[in-house]
Amino acid sequence: MAWFDVLEQGVSGLLGRVHTQIRELQSATSQVFGFLLCDALASSASLAIALYYSWRLTLVLLATLPLSFLVLFLVTRHLEPAIQAQMAQLEMATKFTTASITAIDVVKVFNGLARELHYYRRALGLARRHYLIQARCNSAQVGYIAFWMIFMFVIGFWYGLVLVGDGLAPGHVITTFYSTLAAFQSVEALVPQWLVFSKGMSAGHFLSCLASRPESPKSHTADDQANGAIRLEHCVGDVQFTNVSFAYPSNPSAKVLSKSSFNFPAGQTTFIVGQSGSGKSTIGSLLVKFYRPSTGQILIDGLPLELLDDEWVRENITLIQQTSILFNDTLYNNVALGRRNPNTVTHEHVLEACQSALLQSTISGLPQGLDTQVGSRGLELSGGQKQRVALARARLRDPTVLILDEVTSGLDQVSRSLVMDAIREWRKDKTTVIITHDLSVLDPCRDFPSV
Structure with a gap:
């Protein structure tokens, strides 16, 4: 990136x-x-x-x-x-x-x-x-x-x-x-x-x-270079940031994160709350290896993130961003992309994922239901509907670690509350990081915020 x-x-x-x-x-x-x-x-x-x-x-x-x-x-x-x-x-x-x-x-x-x-x-x-x-x-x-x-x-x-x-x-x-x-x-x-x-x-x-552009340097040990990047047999989902600093390559003088430390315990839902521009979204981009931190270390189940295989990381850690990108294809195929192999997805699986994201009314209002073409970049759908499609993708993938970046910002208050309840139920006992600036989505009795 x-x-x-x-x-x-x-x-x-x-x-x-x-x-x-x-x-x-x-x-x-x-x-x-x-x-x-x-x-x-x-x-x-x-x-x-x-x-x-x-x-x-x-x-x-x-x-x-x-x-x-x-x-x-x-x-x-x-x-x-x-x-x-x-x-x-x-x-x-x-x-x-x-x-x-x-x-x-x-x-x-x-x-x-x-x-x-x-x-x-x-x-x-x-x-x-x-x-x-x-x-x-x-x-x-x-x-x-x-x-x-x-x-x-x-x-x-x-x-x-x-x-x-x-x-x-x-x-x-x-x-x-x-x-x-x-x-x-x-x-x-x-x-x-x-x-x-x-x-x-x-x-x-x-x-x-x-x-022939040079790839970014990788910090592998000699054994890792000989045997390839590490792929764990099982991902527990424990995530830890230790003194992480980062600045985007387009503006290296402006640090987005400065010696920041976080701990996202395995099996828990953690909220990251902060003002716009405070670096919340950067945390998700670093976790899926879009970028590498300038200093500090990110650990996944106790292992440095840079030593883990990129494909393995993205199989077990999924980032759903605020801007939901849809392809010029049917709604069904756009949701099916959430599965590692979209060709193995059944109609029942896609429909179940859509129901969990509260897309029933959207599907019923489309002329051909799930087989409706959504247009270039999903122009046939509203911003809130596109965010629900992104959530349906995530539901279909069901990764060990899920990062949701302002995924309810385009929803009304009632839909937002219903979607958050569905996410809490679905992600129970799974590592979930929810990035938001809206404190109203937090449940003081159940949610753990990191400010």
């Missing part, structure tokens, strides 16, 4: 750039790459023929290479930075587009269309400026290559006459000259495609760096 947090243009910008870079890499490695191989072979064969018939004339013509390479280097030295800058601006434009379309209702409510269009046009304008730099580099490159060919005609015929005067056969001079010229024309034919090839190389470098 830390890697996603520090993306400058966000995930939407990254996805747009990856799509563009893959397309450019495909273009460079298909027809253009074939042209490169053919022209390279033709150039090598032509030079071999030229050297065979007159090595002196060939070397004179090749003597123009160092100067030409220097000129071409100076002409195209801004090409690679312009390509990278253009990709960055297109990534930013994609971010603006995605954000505006995703939150189009907010844009319209606050009359922000003109502002969003301004940002989008500015990003495209900067991308256009960098593309014009590429076009100028490519034009200068093509122009110089044309001048170089004409210059070779002049020097080639002049020195060819000198060699004929020294006794070299005119046919050898013509063969050598045109063979060398053919070698250079093979290179000239590739120049108009060089911009596509340069973009392909830049795209390949970007995708390679993306695919």
